[in-house]
Amino acid sequence: MTGARVLVVDDTAALVENLAEILEAEGYQVKTAPSAAKALDSARSGFEVALVDLRLPDGSGTSLVSRLKELSPEGEVVLLTGYATLETAIAAVRSGAFAYLIKPCATAELLLTIEQALRQVGLHAEKRELSRRALVAEKLAAVGTMTAGLSHEIRNPLNAAGLQLAVLERRLRRLPEADQPLLLEPVGLVRDEIRRLTRLLEEFLTFARPRELTLLPIVLAPIVEAVVALFSKDAERRQISLEVMFEPALPKIAGDRERLQQALMNLILNALDATRSGGIVRVSSTASGSDVLLAVDDSGPGVPADVRDRVFEPFFTTKAAGTGLGLPMVHAIAAQHGGNATLGTSPLGGARFVLRLPKAS
Numbered sequence: 068m069t070g071a072r073v074l075v076v077d078d079t080a081a082l083v084e085n086l087a088e089i090l091e092a093e094g095y096q097v098k099t100a101p102s103a104a105k106a107l108d109s110a111r112s113g114f115e116v117a118l119v120d121l122r123l124p125d126g127s128g129t130s131l132v133s134r135l136k137e138l139s140p141e142g143e144v145v146l147l148t149g150y151a152t153l154e155t156a157i158a159a160v161r162s163g164a165f166a167y168l169i170k171p172c173a174t175a176e177l178l179l180t181i182e183q184a185l186r187q188v189g190l191h192a193e194k195r196e197l198s199r200r201a202l203v204a205e206k207l208a209a210v211g212t213m214t215a216g217l218s219h220e221i222r223n224p225l226n227a228a229g230l231q232l233a234v235l236e237r238r239l240r241r242l243p244e245a246d247q248p249l250l251l252e253p254v255g256l257v258r259d260e261i262r263r264l265t266r267l268l269e270e271f272l273t274f275a276r277p278r279e280l281t282l283l284p285i286v287l288a289p290i291v292e293a294v295v296a297l298f299s300k301d302a303e304r305r306q307i308s309l310e311v312m313f314e315p316a317l318p319k320i321a322g323d324r325e326r327l328q329q330a331l332m333n334l335i336l337n338a339l340d341a342t343r344s345g346g347i348v349r350v351s352s353t354a355s356g357s358d359v360l361l362a363v364d365d366s367g368p369g370v371p372a373d374v375r376d377r378v379f380e381p382f383f384t385t386k387a388a389g390t391g392l393g394l395p396m397v398h399a400i401a402a403q404h405g406g407n408a409t410l411g412t413s414p415l416g417g418a419r420f421v422l423r424l425p426k427a428s
């Protein structure tokens with residue numbers, strides 16, 4: 068893991084300097100702290116491995132371990148001790164430290180221990196990613212079961228209500244002309260509501276049981292233009308500049324026009340929601356190896372660090388009126404195309420969502 072962040076916590080300046088030099092030469096990003104308090108400050112921005120002296124001016128290294136791991140749950144701590152006793156070894160293990168080294172330690176031993184700790188850090192991240200995916204899959208399955216039930220419980224009575232309403236409307240039209248408007252108007256309103264519900268149900272259903280996609284070679288630009296045009300009035304009203312930036316001569320992708328539009332609509336809607344007036348939402352596309360990347364950037368506040376992992380989870384929302392199904396749908400659509408959807412940070416200052424879509428062969 069080159070570029071991994073190593074935090075060195077020790078109050079002996081000469082030793083810290085020496086360690087930092089060795090680690091930087093190996094390509095690690097080194098931060099140092101001379102005390103427990105400073106170490107906690109520094110740990111807030113995250114680390115992969117912390118090297119912590121057992122004896123610090125403001126406390127013991129062992130009691131620092133759990134607090135450091137709270138701040139950076141996937142990081143590992145290696146304790147440094149001036150002398151080895153059975154007690155220190157036991158205390159180190161109890162505290163949750165990954166390992167302990169006896170000072171002064173050989174460079175090779177130090178580097179090997181850090182490498183092992185980093186391997187452990189990698190395993191944590193893998194495990195978290197796996198359990199996140201399992202959670203998403205589980206919730207999607209729950210949505211599927213729920214909508215299958217819904218279709219039965221709601222669709223049939225809704226159809227029946229629609230049919231009866233049509234009967235009622237026909238009978239009303241046989242009444243004297245003068246009596247009709249008063250009665251037909253509410254009937255029209257009910258009919259519109261029934262249509263709305265039916266459409267909502269259809270949307271849910273396509274999401275729960277994604278139909279087989281027919282992936283055809285398509286040019287992305289016109290699809291994007293069409294979706295952006297749909298939102299141009301909305302963006303104007305919110306005083307947000309909605310831009311499109313396409314690399315010239317982009318290759319075709321293997322895609323499903325309707326599903327891609329649906330994904331893009333969700334991303335643009337989210338971006339508009341997140342952006343204040345005067346801001347920018349930009350849809351751009353570039354080729355990347357055997358894929359085409361379709362990105363939606365915004366100049367909003369971005370996604371807070373503590374929810375980044377959750378945005379693709381079904382039903383996760385921070386909006387009062389959100390359902391939290393937008394991004395899971397985007398994710399599912401990208402996967403159906405053999406690609407993926409990821410969250411990053413935008414050069415515009417806010418969030419960047421990227422769809423990676425394989426080129427048409």
Ligand SMILES: Nc1ncnc2c1ncn2[C@@H]1O[C@H](COP(=O)(O)OP(=O)(O)OP(=O)(O)O)[C@@H](O)[C@H]1O
Nearest residue numbers: 337338341369378384385389390391392393394418
């Ligand atoms: N561009 C963005 N900037 C900041 N936060 C975002 C952005 N896009 C999504 N989010 C966050 O991700 C959450 C989930 O988004 P998602 O589209 O899945 O659901 P939603 O927008 O809340 O509801 P809906 O189902 O109506 O789309 C949002 O509630 C929001 O907190």
Ligand SMILES: [Mg+2]
Nearest residue numbers: 333337393394
């Ligand atoms: Mg949304």
